[in-house]
Amino acid sequence: MAAFVILLVLLVITAFVFTGIIALWVYRDAKERGDRGWMWVSIILLSSPILGGLLYLIARREERYPCRFCGWMINKTANYCEHCGKQFPVCEPGSGYLEDLPLNERKNDSKRRNRNRRFLMAMILSAVMMAASLVGLIVVAVNSGDADIGIDWNTGWVMMKTESTWDNVWTFRYNKASEGYHVDSRLKVENPQTQQLAVDLSFGEGQEMLMKISQQREDGQTIEQEVYLDSSSQTRYFDLDQFKDGKIKISIYNNGVSDVSGKVTVLDK
Numbered sequence: 315m316a317a318f319v320i321l322l323v324l325l326v327i328t329a330f331v332f333t334g335i336i337a338l339w340v341y342r343d344a345k346e347r348g349d350r351g352w353m354w355v356s357i358i359l360l361s362s363p364i365l366g367g368l369l370y371l372i373a374r375r376e377e378r379y380p381c382r383f384c385g386w387m388i389n390k391t392a393n394y395c396e397h398c399g400k401q402f403p404v405c406e407p408g409s410g411y412l413e414d415l416p417l418n419e420r421k422n423d424s425k426r427r428n429r430n431r432r433f434l435m436a437m438i439l440s441a442v443m444m445a446a447s448l449v450g451l452i453v454v455a456v457n458s459g460d461a462d463i464g465i466d467w468n469t470g471w472v473m474m475k476t477e478s479t480w481d482n483v484w485t486f487r488y489n490k491a492s493e494g495y496h497v498d499s500r501l502k503v504e505n506p507q508t509q510q511l512a513v514d515l516s517f518g519e520g521q522e523m524l525m526k527i528s529q530q531r532e533d534g535q536t537i538e539q540e541v542y543l544d545s546s547s548q549t550r551y552f553d554l555d556q557f558k559d560g561k562i563k564i565s566i567y568n569n570g571v572s573d574v575s576g577k578v579t580v581l582d583k
């Protein structure tokens with residue numbers, strides 16, 4: 315449980331860091347391109363860093379720099395200034411396009427590249443940490459307490475089902491279900507010698523229903539008890555001597571019956 319909480323906190327922190335890094339990068343990049351930084355930060359916070367970041371990259375403005383003649387901000391790839399009309403590049407033969415860029419712009423360019431590289435590293439690092447804590451969380455969740463008692467996935471269908479497990483009382487009700495469909499719950503047993511399982515189960519005309527009670531022991535083996543139940547208005551009791559204190563899993567399988575309702579709990583004898 316402690317590991318679960320620690321990993322969950324770690325996941326939340328790394329997710330915040332990841333979002334923060336992307337938001338900061340987008341903010342600075344947008345500002346440099348004369349775009350609305352806060353608008354993009356809001357989009358990232360409202361959607362998600364990945365979706366918002368992608369949207370930004372798609373809508374990202376072209377890089378701009380001041381015209382060397384009049385200072386008007388023009389697109390880096392523009393071949394003339396929209397403001398003063400001067401043509402670019404205005405270079406003599408042999409001088410490259412870059413020479414049209416003011417010297418400090420070129421310096422800024424390499425600074426920007428370095429900054430982008432640092433941001434990318436931080437982004438990857440936080441994404442890896444986020445993924446690692448998520449994987450850790452899943453591993454811990456699957457291997458801990460409740461989840462390890464024989465996972466038996468339901469593949470069938472069910473109609474109009476209501477179900478709840480509250481205060482160690484499990485109730486369920488459904489109209490119809492496919493053959494083999496099962497409802498499951500886990501109940502807590504404090505003293506298997508003095509307590510028993512109380513089962514109320516009723517359903518419409520049809521076959522008996524199979525109930526399985528199981529518990530996983532510390533050595534990994536599973537203790538399992540199977541009982542067939544017919545529809546009854548009376549409460550039936552089952553001893554729990556063969557189990558130990560802790561949680562037991564109860565599964566009740568459909569066998570072509572309908573209008574099923576049940577209430578299962580652990581009571582003192």
Ligand SMILES: [Zn+2]
Nearest residue numbers: 381384395398
């Ligand atoms: Zn100009």
